[in-house]
Amino acid sequence: MKKLIIALTxxxxxxxxxxxxxxxxxxxxxxxxxxxxxxxxxxxxAHELGRQALDxxxxxxxxxxxLENVPEGPDAERAIERMARSGCSxxxxxxxxxxxxxxxxxAKFPDVKFxxxxxxxxxxxxxxxxxxxxxxxxxxGQIAGKMSKKxxxxxxxxxxxxxxVMGINAFELGAKSVNxxxxxxxxxxxxxxxxxxxADAAKALIDQGVDILTQHxxxxxxxxxxxxxxxxxxxxxxxxxxxxxxxxxxAIVDTWGAYYIKRTKxxxxxxxxxxxxxxxxxxxILTMAPYTNMPDDVKAMAxxxxxxxxxxxxxxxxxxxxxxxxxxxxxxxxxxxxxxLLGMNFYVEGVDDKLPQ
Amino acid sequence: xxxxxxxxxxxxxxxSVLSPLMALVLTLIAGVIMFGLMGIDPIxxxxxxxxxxxxxxxxxxELAVKAAPLILIGVGLSICYRSNNWNIGAExxxxxxxxxxxxxxxxxxxxxxxxILPLMMVMGAVGGALYAAIPALLKARFNTNEILTSxxxxxxxxxxxxxxxxxxxxxxxxxxxxxxxxxxxxxxxxEIISSGRAHWGFVFAIVAxxxxxxxxxxxxxxxxxxxxxxxxxxxxxAGFSGRRMIWFAMLLSGALAGLAxxxxxxxxxxxxxxxxxxxxxxxxxIVAFLGRLNPLGIIASGLVLALTYLGGExxxxxxxxxxxxxxxxxGLLLFFVLSCDTLIHYRIRLIFSGRPTTEGKS
Numbered sequence: 050m051k052k053l054i055i056a057l058t059x060x061x062x063x064x065x066x067x068x069x070x071x072x073x074x075x076x077x078x079x080x081x082x083x084x085x086x087x088x089x090x091x092x093x094x095a096h097e098l099g100r101q102a103l104d105x106x107x108x109x110x111x112x113x114x115x116l117e118n119v120p121e122g123p124d125a126e127r128a129i130e131r132m133a134r135s136g137c138s139x140x141x142x143x144x145x146x147x148x149x150x151x152x153x154x155x156a157k158f159p160d161v162k163f164x165x166x167x168x169x170x171x172x173x174x175x176x177x178x179x180x181x182x183x184x185x186x187x188x189x190g191q192i193a194g195k196m197s198k199k200x201x202x203x204x205x206x207x208x209x210x211x212x213x214v215m216g217i218n219a220f221e222l223g224a225k226s227v228n229x230x231x232x233x234x235x236x237x238x239x240x241x242x243x244x245x246x247x248a249d250a251a252k253a254l255i256d257q258g259v260d261i262l263t264q265h266x267x268x269x270x271x272x273x274x275x276x277x278x279x280x281x282x283x284x285x286x287x288x289x290x291x292x293x294x295x296x297x298x299x300a301i302v303d304t305w306g307a308y309y310i311k312r313t314k315x316x317x318x319x320x321x322x323x324x325x326x327x328x329x330x331x332x333x334i335l336t337m338a339p340y341t342n343m344p345d346d347v348k349a350m351a352x353x354x355x356x357x358x359x360x361x362x363x364x365x366x367x368x369x370x371x372x373x374x375x376x377x378x379x380x381x382x383x384x385x386x387x388x389x390l391l392g393m394n395f396y397v398e399g400v401d402d403k404l405p406q
Numbered sequence: 407x408x409x410x411x412x413x414x415x416x417x418x419x420x421x422s423v424l425s426p427l428m429a430l431v432l433t434l435i436a437g438v439i440m441f442g443l444m445g446i447d448p449i450x451x452x453x454x455x456x457x458x459x460x461x462x463x464x465x466x467x468e469l470a471v472k473a474a475p476l477i478l479i480g481v482g483l484s485i486c487y488r489s490n491n492w493n494i495g496a497e498x499x500x501x502x503x504x505x506x507x508x509x510x511x512x513x514x515x516x517x518x519x520x521x522i523l524p525l526m527m528v529m530g531a532v533g534g535a536l537y538a539a540i541p542a543l544l545k546a547r548f549n550t551n552e553i554l555t556s557x558x559x560x561x562x563x564x565x566x567x568x569x570x571x572x573x574x575x576x577x578x579x580x581x582x583x584x585x586x587x588x589x590x591x592x593x594x595x596x597e598i599i600s601s602g603r604a605h606w607g608f609v610f611a612i613v614a615x616x617x618x619x620x621x622x623x624x625x626x627x628x629x630x631x632x633x634x635x636x637x638x639x640x641x642x643x644a645g646f647s648g649r650r651m652i653w654f655a656m657l658l659s660g661a662l663a664g665l666a667x668x669x670x671x672x673x674x675x676x677x678x679x680x681x682x683x684x685x686x687x688x689x690x691x692i693v694a695f696l697g698r699l700n701p702l703g704i705i706a707s708g709l710v711l712a713l714t715y716l717g718g719e720x721x722x723x724x725x726x727x728x729x730x731x732x733x734x735x736x737g738l739l740l741f742f743v744l745s746c747d748t749l750i751h752y753r754i755r756l757i758f759s760g761r762p763t764t765e766g767k768s
Contacts, residue, residue, distance in 0.1 A: 086729070114723055114726070115722075116719060116722050116723060116729075117722070117728075117729045118729045120681065120684040121679065121681055122674070122675055122679070122681060122682055122683070122684070123471060123472075123670065123674035123675060124472075124684060126603070126674070127468050127471070127472075127603075127716075127719075128719060130464070131719060131720070131723060132723070134464065135723055135724065145583065146679065146681075149588070149676065149677070169581055208572070208584065209572075209582060210581070210582050210583055210584075211581055211582055214582075391581065392581050392582075394582050405572075
């Protein structure tokens with residue numbers, strides 16, 4: 050009992066100290082929880098690079114401890130609570146599967162801030178954040194529309210969640226904006242990270258006749274297969290140019306650092322609020338890798354589209370858009386709202402696949 | 407000179423007691439060297455690893471949460487292994503138990519009754535036992551190797567769960583994400599005391615361990631397990647049936663793994679999702695052997711293994727070592743414990759070369 054009281058007072062003291070700003074001299078702790086290894090070359094590594102960017106930018110004011118390889122489930126709840134107890138001012142939980150655990154711990158520690166990546170549940174001290182990957186996919190689709198001779202692309206998809214469906218649709222819409230007859234084939238790899246399966250999916254797609262490849266999985270295996278078979282491809286999550294110097298057209302690079310710096314600054318200023326943030330190209334949360342292996346006019350088009358998306362002049366999901374079966378979805382000039390996009394469970398016209406339900 | 411292991415005629419009482427202590431000392435020495443080489447204060451590292459998690463009410467609760475499934479599965483496996491049946495598929499039985507136990511809260515989310523929780527627990531145990539019945543049937547009827555069949559069934563169970571939560575059982579309001587609806591409050595296994603997260607799964611584990619210890623020590627069934635495990639022929643002369651023992655051991659271990667599965671899902675997670683276990687069913691095999699296949703020993707070994715997980719996590723955070731280093735350290739501990747146990751059954755003899763000494767003179 051005595052220990053319990055000591056533990057409680059100590060926790061209270063730590064929390065109290067941070068919220069009142071009495072220990073302004075001391076560095077604030079900005080903590081990160083990773084689902085994978087921070088050198089996985091994909092999702093977690095992108096967050097780790099973001100953490101390092103934050104450390105570089107604000108290292109004199111904050112510390113950035115992290116926990117890696119935290120399994121989703123009861124271990125996640127313990128790991129997040131451990132961070133809250135160890136005096137973290139804000140905890141970034143960087144996997145969708147940490148959602149409920151984050152909310153449970155946040156309810157116990159109202160003075161600690163939490164930010165959960167890609168989720169949809171928030172609380173007064175839990176913000177959510179995500180990146181508008183579809184903006185990059187639209188640009189990639191446009192390039193594919195110009196570069197594909199057959200007008201047929203292959204898409205290696207992970208899981209049929211809205212995020213991925215949205216990406217497939219954005220790519221198709223981008224391609225159709227330059228080639229109205231553009232078609233797309235999809236293979237569901239049912240993994241985020243499995244070089245063998247991804248390579249098999251790539252081979253299957255190429256054997257079905259696609260002459261351009263894009264992926265929503267994290268390894269460079271598809272890029273390597275595309276390089277072997279002599280077709281073009283797009284990188285995902287990080288710049289994969291090393292895997293296909295003559296193959297990669299561009300890549301959608303996750304640059305979370307910009308976001309982490311922005312939110313940490315808000316925390317230090319005292320302007321942090323619980324928000325549901327969905328940043329895009331203009332905020333720097335994602336970046337296009339250099340446009341390579343394409344003629345100058347295609348490159349110019351891609352750069353122009355990127356500029357238009359950044360300025361807000363172009364929204365990839367602007368009508369007229371039909372659903373896959375030909376029924377109208379958006380009227381001419383109508384823009385899809387974020388809610389619809391975040392719950393997207395249908396294809397647009399031109400995708401040659403049946404969405405697993 | 408060479409080193410030889412020689413079987414002792416009798417189990418050494420001295421080393422039975424000494425072996426865990428030796429292992430602890432060797433682990434500490436190896437740990438001090440390893441952390442020293444990495445430039446981390448070894449005393450601090452050991453403190454973070456083994457002492458800190460035990461000095462805080464919160465982490466004691468977390469210890470119980472982590473140890474509960476390991477102990478519950480481990481004691482079931484110990485009976486199985488003592489009877490010479492090698493169930494390697496506890497992970498699959500854990501998964502199926504979690505699924506069958508979740509049928510009620512997933513399909514009847516509006517059924518608010520106290521009866522739901524006991525029913526869930528029973529259904530989880532039955533599910534696990536039925537899943538273990540497959541390798542049991544194959545072994546008893548066709549003499550199939552149960553190591554292979556039970557192991558292969560793990561993957562089937564995992565993919566079945568994956569299919570369920572992505573397909574028919576997916577939360578319709580969950581934006582297509584692969585989770586079921588959260589269980590209603592009546593379907594959540596309550597905490598033992600309100601100061602932390604430890605739930606009744608830990609109580610189940612302790613009760614199961616004590617009950618099985620009692621059975622092995624004082625009941626005819628326990629004797630039957632040991633006799634058939636050591637020599638099936640001798641067991642047959644005593645009138646015991648090896649085939650019935652296959653069923654008993656496999657169903658018992660399956661039921662306990664299934665109970666662990668539903669306790670974990672109901673007590674700690676609160677819904678089904680594609681991954682519900684970081685390999686508890688496999689880690690429990692280590693726990694069972696670490697506890698020398700003795701149900702009471704397994705309580706201790708389950709807690710020790712859970713402690714290394716918690717310690718590893720604390721060390722990552724407070725002294726900034728990598729997750730890999732803490733795994734290596736955990737591996738060292740297990741290695742030393744198991745190798746020191748060799749001394750219980752064997753003695754080390756240094757055998758000097760049989761070469762005549764005159765030839766060696768220079």
